[in-house]
Amino acid sequence: MWRNPIRFCRACAAAVEYRVPDDGDSRARAVCSSCGTIHYENPLNVVGTVPVWGDRVLLCRRAIEPRRGKWTLPAGFMELGETTAEGALRETREEAGADVALEGLFTLLNVARVGQVHIYYRARLLSDRFDPGHETLEARLFAEHEVPWDELAFRTVHETLRCYFDDRRRGHFGVHTGDIV
Amino acid sequence: MWRNPIRFCRACAAAVEYRVPDDGDSRARAVCSSCGTIHYENPLNVVGTVPVWGDRVLLCRRAIEPRRGKWTLPAGFMELGETTAEGALRETREEAGADVALEGLFTLLNVARVGQVHIYYRARLLSDRFDPGHETLEARLFAEHEVPWDELAFRTVHETLRCYFDDRRRGHFGVHTGDIV
Ligand SMILES: [Zn+2]
Ligand SMILES: [Zn+2]
Structure with a gap:
């Protein structure tokens, strides 16, 4: 853009x-x-969440380019006047039609090639009913073994989901940083 | 700006x-x-470090507005083509003339009122010789009891230093998030 x-x-x-x-x-x-x-x-921030319901994670199938038809975590460009957390909540509401309670910063991933920083929060879904907006074809919960790893829209989403399931197995959630090159 | x-x-x-x-x-x-x-x-990222030498922290006295004459941690606007960590290293070199090894993400502080996200890394100074650039009047090491708390340039610097000394007393460094309102 x-x-x-x-x-x-x-x-x-x-x-x-x-x-x-x-x-x-x-x-x-x-x-x-x-x-x-x-x-x-200057670089842009993309803010989003890992929305969790029980042992499942909410993914959205994209209705828009880039990567139309691929699965993503709810995320989008941070706006003026909001915090990273507020932006993550807003994108979760807009893209998935889901209400969540944030549970802390989870990943900060640099994509310097395109001048972006992707920031994800862990989030607890407050209900398992979703009402996705116009940017999303479908929103659905996935257990770890159901995640469509080869049909994910972005490497930041792949990395964030991998960290999430690794940390959950380990029984402790950290904050993860990394570079997508 | x-x-x-x-x-x-x-x-x-x-x-x-x-x-x-x-x-x-x-x-x-x-x-x-x-x-x-x-x-x-969209919001801008400000990236910087908490440069540490033994039990002391490096602060820079600003030669430019805003807050000329006040003390700050080395930090500045993230640029296109770099990661948050690379930007933090660059600012530390430019403002303090100091070489550091980064030791991990430390604070992520939102200043939504001015559309900024401030991101600090902990850093180990590789020498106690500094050669500040044109944006800095003076660079100096401060033990906790010497920090000029009332002469700090920005609330994000105050908050980051407070977290740093608290965590050090506790013997464990976390990642801290917060909003400056
Ligand atoms: Zn025109
Ligand atoms: Zn003009």
Whole structure:
């Protein structure tokens, strides 16, 4: 999304050029040739949950690109004005139509190649009735042996589910960090 | 930084208007009136370290606004193309001129009011010689009883240092999450 080069200034509509600003910065930025506005571009956070009901985990089958038809944990881009936890709750409600109680930070996974940080919380489902939104074809509970490992949408989802079942076997949930390269 | 409203399209320079796009979104975005480009605005990550040398912690006195003259842990905005850990290392090098070995994720603190997530790693200093960059007036090691608590630059720094000394007393370092409201 929106990672095409910036061509025009958001403040005055003049052309920008990519160059290192004169303020001590060491990176090229889109600098306005007219008003001098510097346009920073930074990584995005994707926030989501591992929603659990008994020994099963809730997955959503994606109704939208990318990875339409593949299974994912509920997650999406964090918005201004919310915390990581609030964003994770919102995405769980929007994508799965599920209400959960958060149970703590679980994974923080960097996907530097696409400028993203994926942050997942463990969550306890408050009911086993779901009402998925327009981004989801179907929401369903999976026991570990039922998880469609080869049909997961993203590697961050794969990694987060693997950590979840490993930790559960071990009887202790930690916080896991990692890089998807 | 750059949280003024967007006025013009980054792709075509036409005026934008804030409205809910027609793609199922539920938030107002800056949408181009001419080419339809949607300009998303999202939270920023600030990444840094708690650099430790023996029983002392490295703090930097800020040479720049905001909070010029106040003390901070080395931290700054995460950049595209790096991981949270790489960003934390880079900021420690740039602001304190210090080389460290990271020892794990330590705090994740939301500052939703300004659209930021602050992420700190514990870090072991590899030497007690520092060469601060232009953003820092002075870098110095502080034992717990020497920390200038009333002269810290940011509440995220205060909270992270408090967690650090509490955990050290307890003999166990966890991962801490919280909201600065
Ligand atoms: Zn301009
Ligand atoms: Zn346009």
